[in-house]
Amino acid sequence: xxxxxxxxxxxxxxxxxxxxxxxxxxxxxxxxxxxxxxxxxxxxxxxxxxxxxxxxxxxxxxxxxxxxxxxxxxxxxxxxxxxxxxxxxxxxxxxxxxxxxxxxxxxxxxxxxxxxxxxxxxxxxxxxxxxxxxxxxxxxxxxxxxxxxxxxxxxxxxxxxxxxxxxxxxxxxxxxxxxxxxxxxxxxxxxxxxxxxxxxxxxxxxxxxxxxxxxxxxxxxxxxxxxxxxxxxxxxxxxxxx
Numbered sequence: 613x614x615x616x617x618x619x620x621x622x623x624x625x626x627x628x629x630x631x632x633x634x635x636x637x638x639x640x641x642x643x644x645x646x647x648x649x650x651x652x653x654x655x656x657x658x659x660x661x662x663x664x665x666x667x668x669x670x671x672x673x674x675x676x677x678x679x680x681x682x683x684x685x686x687x688x689x690x691x692x693x694x695x696x697x698x699x700x701x702x703x704x705x706x707x708x709x710x711x712x713x714x715x716x717x718x719x720x721x722x723x724x725x726x727x728x729x730x731x732x733x734x735x736x737x738x739x740x741x742x743x744x745x746x747x748x749x750x751x752x753x754x755x756x757x758x759x760x761x762x763x764x765x766x767x768x769x770x771x772x773x774x775x776x777x778x779x780x781x782x783x784x785x786x787x788x789x790x791x792x793x794x795x796x797x798x799x800x801x802x803x804x805x806x807x808x809x810x811x812x813x814x815x816x817x818x819x820x821x822x823x824x825x826x827x828x829x830x831x832x833x834x835x836x837x838x839x840x841x842x843x844x845x846x847x848x849x850x851x852x853x854x
Contacts, residue, residue: 615786659820660805662701662749663853668694668803668813670849674712674735678823685731685767685839686716692847694815696741698748706741706757707830710845723833725776735841737819739797751805763821765841766790787844789826793841796820803851811851819843 674688690712698704714735720729739761747753771785798818807810823840 620663627660632653638726639723656716660749660751661806663698663745663753665698665854666696666803666811667852667854668696668710668812668815668847668849669852670813670815671714672710672845672847674819674843674845676841676843678838678842681839681841684716684718684729684837685733686714688712688714688735688843692815692845692849696743698745704755705741706740706743706759707737707739708759709738712845722828722835723782725770725774727771727774727776729769729771729785731767731769731779733765735766735843736764737795738762738764739795740789741797743801744840753803753805755801755803757797757799757801759799761795761797763793763795763841764791765793765821765824767826767839785828787826787828788819791824793821793824805851805853809853811853813847813849813851815845815847817845817847819845 616854670692672690672692674690676682676685676688690710692708692710694706694708695721696704696706711734714731715733716731718729718731720727739759741757741759743755743757745753745755767787767789769785769787774780774782774785797820799815801813801815803811803813819842821840823838825836825838827834828838
């Protein structure tokens, strides 16, 4: 038969072990729950906040629609900077500025003479837009926009290899034009968020400018040449969200 003192000792020892081990067990349980919660956070998809404003920086390629203008001036390349501020859930306002340059050589015949025309030109569109944002809180957000502003157009032309029965100086066929033209804009855009602050954006823009003209005056010839720099522009670049 087990002595009474020994039985009391065993009961007290078991009670002490219980009260010592219970907090350790509870702490182990809490630590396990924290580890599981951290694992769940790591594997859970990132919750993105709704866009508040977006700064867009991109290279740009433009194609001039008018065939004669495109043949004379060539394609256009440059850079594009735009900003959008989200007023409401599905509406934003924006402002944008681009700078584009072109270079072309073309053989030209003008009544009694022919020569090779070298063209250097640039366009600087600047405008404000109103945009409809379809999924402003989603990772992928398509949008449409309409805008208006101006386009600064600068062109320089110079000749080489002149063939003429009448002696002509190079400066008689040289031209320097600078125009500030009104501009209407339509665009389709898409931005894809990589994380809360950075994404990739793409836009297709239509710039409507309208027709302008320049003049060449020679000893026996005076002609107006129409130019229309209405163009389709394509951007693909980086978006930074604030």
